[in-house]
Amino acid sequence: MGWAAVVVLTISFLTVNTVLCHTHDDQGQKTLKYLIEPPVYAEITVPRGGNATLPCFMHTKPPRYRIKWVKLEPQHQGVENIVLITNGHAQKHYGGLGPRASLREAHPLDASLRLANLELEDNGRYRCELINGIEDESVEVTLSIEGVVFPYQSKHGRYKLTFSQAQAACKEQDAILATHKQLYKAWTDGLDWCNAGWLSDGTVNYPILLPRPACGGELAAGIRSYGPRDKTKDHFDTFCFTSATSGSVFFLAGPLNFAEAEQACRADRGELARVGQLYAAWRFQGLDRCDGGWLRDGSVRFPITAPRRHCGGLPEPGVRSFGYPSKAQRIYGAFCYR
Ligand SMILES: *[C@@H]1O[C@H](CO)[C@@H](O)[C@H](O)[C@H]1NC(C)=O
Numbered sequence: 001m002g003w004a005a006v007v008v009l010t011i012s013f014l015t016v017n018t019v020l021c022h023t024h025d026d027q028g029q030k031t032l033k034y035l036i037e038p039p040v041y042a043e044i045t046v047p048r049g050g051n052a053t054l055p056c057f058m059h060t061k062p063p064r065y066r067i068k069w070v071k072l073e074p075q076h077q078g079v080e081n082i083v084l085i086t087n088g089h090a091q092k093h094y095g096g097l098g099p100r101a102s103l104r105e106a107h108p109l110d111a112s113l114r115l116a117n118l119e120l121e122d123n124g125r126y127r128c129e130l131i132n133g134i135e136d137e138s139v140e141v142t143l144s145i146e147g148v149v150f151p152y153q154s155k156h157g158r159y160k161l162t163f164s165q166a167q168a169a170c171k172e173q174d175a176i177l178a179t180h181k182q183l184y185k186a187w188t189d190g191l192d193w194c195n196a197g198w199l200s201d202g203t204v205n206y207p208i209l210l211p212r213p214a215c216g217g218e219l220a221a222g223i224r225s226y227g228p229r230d231k232t233k234d235h236f237d238t239f240c241f242t243s244a245t246s247g248s249v250f251f252l253a254g255p256l257n258f259a260e261a262e263q264a265c266r267a268d269r270g271e272l273a274r275v276g277q278l279y280a281a282w283r284f285q286g287l288d289r290c291d292g293g294w295l296r297d298g299s300v301r302f303p304i305t306a307p308r309r310h311c312g313g314l315p316e317p318g319v320r321s322f323g324y325p326s327k328a329q330r331i332y333g334a335f336c337y338r
Contacts, residue, residue, distance in 0.1 A: 034058050034065075034130050035137045043142040047284070048243035051116045054141040056128030058109040061088075065132040067111045071097065072140070073124040074200075083126070084113065097122065120145055120176045120243060147243030148283040149178045149186035151193045152275065154237075155298055155324045158195060163231035166198040166238035173297065174276035175240035176200070182241050183207060184223055190316055196226055197237040204229045204236050242276035245337075249273045249281035251289050252334045258327035261294035261334035270338035272296040277337045278303060282319050293335035298324050300332050 036057045046052045056067070065088065071081040082094040084101045093101055097115065104112040111128060123145040129138040152169055154160040161169060170177050177200040178186075187207035194215040196206045204226040211221055229236070252264045265272050273281075274296050281287040282303035290311040292300040300322040304312055312320040325332075 032059075032137050032139070033135070034060060034062055034132070035128070035139050038139055038141060042140075043144055045144045045146050046118055047146045048118055048120055049246055050118050050244075051114065052118060052122075052143055053104055054113040054115070054126050054128070054143060056111040056113065056139060056141070058111060058130070061109065062130070062132040065130055067103075068129040068131060069101070069113045070127045070129065071124060072127055086111075115143070118143075118145060120147070120241065123179070123182075123241075145241075145243050147182070147241050148279050149182050149191060149239055149241050150175070150275065150279045150319065151191075151195060151197055152238050152240050153195065159235050159237060161198065161235055161238055162233075163198055163202060163229075166236070169238055170240035170276075172274065173240055173242070174245070174274045174280075175242035178239040178241040180205070180223070183239055186239075187223055195237045196224075197239040198229075199239055202228050202231055204234070205239070240276060242280050244284045245277055245280050247277070247338055248285060249277055249287055249335055249337050251291065251293055252336060253291070254293075254333035255330045256294065256332065256334055257330045258294050258298060260330070261332070264334050265336035268336055268338070270336035273335040273337035275299065275301070278335055279319055282317075289335075292322050292332040294332055295335055298327060300325055301335070 036059060038055060042055070044052050044054060066085055068085045069083040071083055075081065083097045084094065084103065085092045086103055091103060093099060100116045102114045104110055104114050113126065113128070115122060122143060125140055125142050127138050127140050129136060152173060154169065167177055177198060179200050180203065183199060183205060187209065190209065191207050192209040193206055196204045198204055205223050207223050208215060208221050211218055216224055250270070252268065256264060262272055272295055278295060278301060282305060286305050287303045288305040289302050290304070292302050294300055301319050302312070303319045305317050307315055307317055314320070
């Protein structure tokens, strides 16, 4: 039954799509003979650890063909990042994604790609190519890892990170450098930050919702960009991106100094949480705690999902920071990850 339903759906899609293709022809868009053009908004959103299916369907099968799935970003020295190739019978898997990739093949015209156990780096555009030896066709789908962007500053102070140090800093916090699109999404969700940070494309930006004199003056609200900067010579903060985790974050009440906080987490079969893990728990597990707690990088923070007076003061939900206090201070609790 389910199989039949899918086929019917595909065929009705085909009729609509053919009409669309003809009108698009006037603007120079290529008409697809075998593949079905996905809607322009085709975007799959899945949290880290989840499974995704990237749709790719044929109208009809050419007599002989191969399907090649390619990840388009990031490109390394012009080398094609192939995920999987099939000739309709056998499949070959490539690269880091290959072992987690398979074809769905829900019916004979289904060339959709399944990706299991998604990682932060899987985010990006993918292309489904039909190669038939005459005129190749392709369609593109965007896979968006659902997550959270956070600004990160070195413990040595403001604007101390080169591009590669920013990459390493995000990695240490269970995150990767955010893309421009992820920062834009975070801005639409309320991120307003007055310090400029690296993004994965090597540009430096900061997101402003409420223009103010201390923060670039009367420039318009939005993502303000310094453009591409020198990756080895220039120093900024960074914007990191993380997503759901398989573990959970919990709070241990203080007062503890940093070393005691480390021990307390270990005694509870955990370890001090990374900044990304705290953000993920705040965003995906609703963690709300009005007490500062040590994190693994030596910073002290607390996550607020229900803003209230006497609790950081700000009206919006967020993860607040006390910066990097002296590790000898015995005032705070601990955020542990297990
Ligand atoms: C993802 O797929 C794998 C099999 O490939 C399965 O074991 C796992 O439970 C799935 N995960 C989710 C979140 O559905």
